[in-house]
Amino acid sequence: MVSLTATVTGKRQTQRPAGRSIGRPGLAWALPATIFFALFAVVPLVLVAVLSFTTWSGLGSPEYAGFDTWARVFQDPVMIKSLWLSVLLTVLGVVVQTPLSILLGVWAAGPQRNRAVLSAIFFVPLLLSATAVSVLWRALLDPNFGVPSQARWLFGDGNLFGTQTAAIGVLVFVSTWQFTPFHALIYQGATRAIPQVLYQAAQIDGAGTVRQFFHITLPQLRNSIITSMILMIVGGLTTFDTVLILTQGGPGTDTTISAYYMYDKAFKGFDFGAGAAVALMLVVVATVISLVVVRVSGYDKMAGTKEGL
Amino acid sequence: MKKRAWFPRAVAGGATLALGLTLTACGGDGASAGGDSGTIHVLVYGDSANKVEKAIVAEFNKTSKVKAVLDTVPGADYQQKLQTVINTKQAPDVFFNWGGGSIQPFVKAGLLLPLDDFIKKDPGLKDNFLSSVFNTAVVDGKSYGVPMRGTQPVLMFNNKKVLADAGVQPPQTWDELIAAVKKLKAKGVTPIALGGGDQWPTLMWFEYLYDRVAGPELFTKALGGDKSAWESEDSKKALSMLKELIDAGAFGTNFDSVKFTDGGSPQLLASGKAGFELMGSWEYSTQQDASPDFAKNDLGYTNFPTVAGGKGDAANVVGNTNNFYSVLKKTEHPEAVAEFLKLMYSDDFVKQQLAIGNLPTTTNTTKFLDTADNPDYLKYQFDLVDKAPSFQLSWDQAYPPSGITPIHQAVQQFFNGQVDADGFIKAMQALPTS
Numbered sequence: 001m002v003s004l005t006a007t008v009t010g011k012r013q014t015q016r017p018a019g020r021s022i023g024r025p026g027l028a029w030a031l032p033a034t035i036f037f038a039l040f041a042v043v044p045l046v047l048v049a050v051l052s053f054t055t056w057s058g059l060g061s062p063e064y065a066g067f068d069t070w071a072r073v074f075q076d077p078v079m080i081k082s083l084w085l086s087v088l089l090t091v092l093g094v095v096v097q098t099p100l101s102i103l104l105g106v107w108a109a110g111p112q113r114n115r116a117v118l119s120a121i122f123f124v125p126l127l128l129s130a131t132a133v134s135v136l137w138r139a140l141l142d143p144n145f146g147v148p149s150q151a152r153w154l155f156g157d158g159n160l161f162g163t164q165t166a167a168i169g170v171l172v173f174v175s176t177w178q179f180t181p182f183h184a185l186i187y188q189g190a191t192r193a194i195p196q197v198l199y200q201a202a203q204i205d206g207a208g209t210v211r212q213f214f215h216i217t218l219p220q221l222r223n224s225i226i227t228s229m230i231l232m233i234v235g236g237l238t239t240f241d242t243v244l245i246l247t248q249g250g251p252g253t254d255t256t257i258s259a260y261y262m263y264d265k266a267f268k269g270f271d272f273g274a275g276a277a278v279a280l281m282l283v284v285v286a287t288v289i290s291l292v293v294v295r296v297s298g299y300d301k302m303a304g305t306k307e308g309l
Numbered sequence: 310m311k312k313r314a315w316f317p318r319a320v321a322g323g324a325t326l327a328l329g330l331t332l333t334a335c336g337g338d339g340a341s342a343g344g345d346s347g348t349i350h351v352l353v354y355g356d357s358a359n360k361v362e363k364a365i366v367a368e369f370n371k372t373s374k375v376k377a378v379l380d381t382v383p384g385a386d387y388q389q390k391l392q393t394v395i396n397t398k399q400a401p402d403v404f405f406n407w408g409g410g411s412i413q414p415f416v417k418a419g420l421l422l423p424l425d426d427f428i429k430k431d432p433g434l435k436d437n438f439l440s441s442v443f444n445t446a447v448v449d450g451k452s453y454g455v456p457m458r459g460t461q462p463v464l465m466f467n468n469k470k471v472l473a474d475a476g477v478q479p480p481q482t483w484d485e486l487i488a489a490v491k492k493l494k495a496k497g498v499t500p501i502a503l504g505g506g507d508q509w510p511t512l513m514w515f516e517y518l519y520d521r522v523a524g525p526e527l528f529t530k531a532l533g534g535d536k537s538a539w540e541s542e543d544s545k546k547a548l549s550m551l552k553e554l555i556d557a558g559a560f561g562t563n564f565d566s567v568k569f570t571d572g573g574s575p576q577l578l579a580s581g582k583a584g585f586e587l588m589g590s591w592e593y594s595t596q597q598d599a600s601p602d603f604a605k606n607d608l609g610y611t612n613f614p615t616v617a618g619g620k621g622d623a624a625n626v627v628g629n630t631n632n633f634y635s636v637l638k639k640t641e642h643p644e645a646v647a648e649f650l651k652l653m654y655s656d657d658f659v660k661q662q663l664a665i666g667n668l669p670t671t672t673n674t675t676k677f678l679d680t681a682d683n684p685d686y687l688k689y690q691f692d693l694v695d696k697a698p699s700f701q702l703s704w705d706q707a708y709p710p711s712g713i714t715p716i717h718q719a720v721q722q723f724f725n726g727q728v729d730a731d732g733f734i735k736a737m738q739a740l741p742t743s
Contacts, residue, residue, distance in 0.1 A: 270414070270711060
């Protein structure tokens, strides 16, 4: 492969004078992405910020309300609770999914014979929409006709959507079921890219599988772990469809996370000012968390893992 | 090389820009829809009942010079779409709604046409409908809607077989209900199926009990802005009776994980795992679809039990009174609209509604009940609604839309014990009122 590329480049070089054409691509190449980003991300964000200082029911024009909307939002116990719930769900998601997907990804990267078939099956949830997944699990977890009715020893009376602990457990479980394959895929690719020489050297030194995993695989996966965690955090904070279908924020307000609360305020209660304020709070919290993760993990520096090879 | 590359770049950039502009321009196009001369636009909730609306529109267009155009918005997004479109150029002339709180914000914004002038010219637009239903779309003393589909009262459904096995008669009074609950529980069945996950089935219990204990006036007062109504003795009594029922184990322990909408609670009733279910009249068609044998043989129905010493009339009902057509003030063809609305009490309309299982609320409905598939059930309902001194619209539809979620949360939290009576009263007092 390497030699092939080399010959092709070589040919080109004979036809055209080398040098200038390899320079940085012009700014114009960034134009489409920039325009789309501006139109569909920056402009709406600014509009939402403006909207959060108004009251608007969707009828007529928004009326300027100054900081009233914000004062209302900050005094709203459900709003504060929803931010904590968002963070809690995200943290639980990361804590549960990361170890699972590392193990699965590393396993799927191996040379086993049944691996291809099993991982193909395992990646099926990834192909389903979050809505389909939620509807499916809602039916499977029905207390009278679903799995809980056959496994009383585990589920008790099967009131999985009736208590906060159980409802959060279900949400974490369903998103784990759905997204672990995706993160496993990241780890599978990253594991395959670890140079074999490292393992060969370790074997010569007498390191077993477990030691190899902890001292070679894990450190080599460092950057992938950070990537995957950031994806999980962003995904976790913006979770919406699973909550909408599985719990509708219930019981009471016990699983009303910020993204759902925003929808509820804006599109069910037609209080777009408050909805915009909740959305903006979520943006702020998500930005702060991302910044912290990037700083703590050194994602911005992203030192290579192949030094000395 | 460098110079030539500008061409594709410019094309790509230009195309993107153009694409972006067309996307943003979408909102501006098609603005002429409502303003076409000679047409009225009728916006309805898109579902299987649309075939009647289509037929009615076709019939109207046969004779009218001004043509009606039927626009449908599919599914649950109807209210959201309506809210965004109603104050724009694309707004319809006539639109489907649930009366009560669903049109109140539009009335306040001065968008709707009071129908009193139409009624003056043709009193039939009011007199040909059952008054308990027609009154749902009266706001501040003015009529804003004409009933256009079927009525859906809430009834107490039961599984005859389960009741017979436990030696229970369908309860006529609250005390009989409590006794029935205890007997059914002793038999090992969940006395009452409840789709608490949907929250609105839970609300039905509050609506009926408040009506029986305090009469419809309490809720009317509260909705009108008198928040002290929620703290009244009657309100507290209704809540304590509900609490008694819940504590007696009437709904089992896992009702919050059960839904009506995914078929959970109807299946509980049909399979004999539960004895009763309080549900809208659509329970019947739901059971016909899911468990036809059960619907035919063992599905019983009664009115909600009476409460000894209660102020409410035992014949009162609650539920969805009907759907309505309301008219926008800015319509250019009010005469044509009035003609269109007259079709809502025509014989043809009634026959077609009955054919798809809806129960229209016109005075001529009784003439055609025998032609329907299940005349007994329809006659029972029609009588109930006809004789009801008060037909209370579901609370979550009587309040403006911003009250829906708080109401649903409050009833759920009261049923699962997260808030007590005082907490519930506070939550209801915090609701936005007119």
